[in-house]
Amino acid sequence: MDTEPYVDHNPQIAGVLVFVTSFLGIIANGIVVFWVCSLPSMQTSFGRMTRSQATADFLHDWSFFLYMAPMLTFNLKSWNSHDVSSICGHLLLIFYDACNACHFFMALNRTCAIFFPIQYPHIFSHRNVTIMNTFCWLSAIVPSIWTYRIADCRFYYLDAIWGYTFDDNPLCGKIGWYYDFIKSVTTILIIGVLDLVTFIKCRIHGAQLVAKITDAQARAKRRSEIHYATQVCLQGCIFILELFSFFLFVNYVDSKMAKFALTTIAWISVHALDGMITIYFNKEFRAIIRRKRDISATHSVGQKATHSSSQN
Numbered sequence: 001m002d003t004e005p006y007v008d009h010n011p012q013i014a015g016v017l018v019f020v021t022s023f024l025g026i027i028a029n030g031i032v033v034f035w036v037c038s039l040p041s042m043q044t045s046f047g048r049m050t051r052s053q054a055t056a057d058f059l060h061d062w063s064f065f066l067y068m069a070p071m072l073t074f075n076l077k078s079w080n081s082h083d084v085s086s087i088c089g090h091l092l093l094i095f096y097d098a099c100n101a102c103h104f105f106m107a108l109n110r111t112c113a114i115f116f117p118i119q120y121p122h123i124f125s126h127r128n129v130t131i132m133n134t135f136c137w138l139s140a141i142v143p144s145i146w147t148y149r150i151a152d153c154r155f156y157y158l159d160a161i162w163g164y165t166f167d168d169n170p171l172c173g174k175i176g177w178y179y180d181f182i183k184s185v186t187t188i189l190i191i192g193v194l195d196l197v198t199f200i201k202c203r204i205h206g207a208q209l210v211a212k213i214t215d216a217q218a219r220a221k222r223r224s225e226i227h228y229a230t231q232v233c234l235q236g237c238i239f240i241l242e243l244f245s246f247f248l249f250v251n252y253v254d255s256k257m258a259k260f261a262l263t264t265i266a267w268i269s270v271h272a273l274d275g276m277i278t279i280y281f282n283k284e285f286r287a288i289i290r291r292k293r294d295i296s297a298t299h300s301v302g303q304k305a306t307h308s309s310s311q312n
Contacts, residue, residue, distance in 0.1 A: 014162045014260055015073030018064055021265055025061030025272030029054045032275050032285075041284050045124035046109050052133045053102035054278065057271040060095035063088055064268050072162060085157030089164050090148045092267075093155055093180070097140035099271065100187050103235070105132045107194040114201045147175050161256060163263035181247050188239050195232040231281035235274060242270040 032054035036042045042050070067088045071079040079085070112120050122128075148155055153172035158165045166176040250262040279285045 009256075011072040011075055011162065014257070014264075015069050015071070017260075017265060018072060018268065019069040021268045021272060022061040022065040022069060025268060025275060026058060026065055028272055028275030028279060029058035029061065032278050033058060035285055035288065039284055039288075045126075045129045046106065046113075048129050049102055049106045049109060049133065050278065052136060053099055053106065054275060056095045056099035056102060056136075057274050060092060060099065060271045061268055063092055063095065064264075068157070068264070071157075080157045080159055082154065082156050085164075086148070086154035089155035089157065090144060092164070093148060094140045094144055096184075096267075096271075097144070098137050099274070100184055100239070101136035101139055102133070103239075104187055104191055105136065107191040107198075107232075111194045111198045114198050143179075147179055151175065161250075161263060162260040163267075165263075177247075181243060184243055185240065188236055188243075192232075192236045195236070199229050199232070227281050227283075231277055234277050238270045238273050238277075242266045 033051055036047050036051040036054065039047075041047075067079070070076065109124055112123050116123065147153060151171060152167070152169060153175045154167045155164055155176075156167070157163070166172045166180075245262045245266045250259050253259055253262065279289075
């Protein structure tokens with residue numbers, strides 16, 4: 001029996017997928033925000049920017065969790081009207097743009113730390129970082145009021161794909177392509193260039209220090225460079241892939257579930273993965289995970305020993 005018609009006509013399946021994917025994103029980014037706020041070592045300019053970026057990711061997936069997951073799971077028709085869904089769509093685009101802007105300033109932070117170490121404390125002072133974080137959110141909110149509320153353009157839920165799309169009119173087509181797609185791709189490419197230049201500078205500087213450090217220090221530095229390169233490459237790649245998936249790849253599939261996967265699930269996943277990548281590649285976060293794992297293992301061994309003694 002062909003299962004495609006069943007999958008394509010059951011929004012409950014789509015709702016469960018949205019629920020699970022967005023929940024993972026909420027957990028991952030919630031952990032990042034909590035740890036950044038809790039760890040003294042993260043009370044730096046980069047830590048504050050990471051918190052702002054993770055907050056945008058968290059709110060993005062939280063919006064899907066609160067709105068789209070129950071709407072699909074319980075087939076709430078009144079929730080998917082053009083006017084209601086466009087409000088959530090507007091918020092989603094704000095969180096997405098704020099996240100991209102935060103990533104840009106984080107890349108700039110890394111570049112300045114390597115190229116301008118003396119000026120770095122002044123450039124990324126507490127006051128300036130506050131201004132940068134505020135700019136990230138205002139640059140996402142203020143222009144969107146015109147593009148997605150005042151102008152004749154709405155980003156709304158379309159049941160035919162179980163996902164969001166722009167209104168079908170010439171102005172909205174230009175806004176969706178240039179303001180959303182081209183702007184996002186350009187931002188991510190600039191971030192990629194900044195990170196590439198920073199990585200090259202790190203490698204050159206590292207090569208000059210090889211003769212002055214021990215083998216253990218050299219290996220640690222090498223691991224740090226690999227982690228850095230892998231993290232920025234992964235984050236850049238998933239955002240680029242999501243954009244191409246949402247705007248281009250979806251045009252080459254016919255299945256409703258496939259369109260849903262290439263748009264909605266891809267969009268939720270990129271923000272969930274953003275948080276997971278941050279946790280995995282941040283050394284402070286890895287240290288917390290190792291400590292919790294060691295404590296859990298020690299507690300488990302202690303319980304087994306106590307149980308064995310009581311039996312004897």
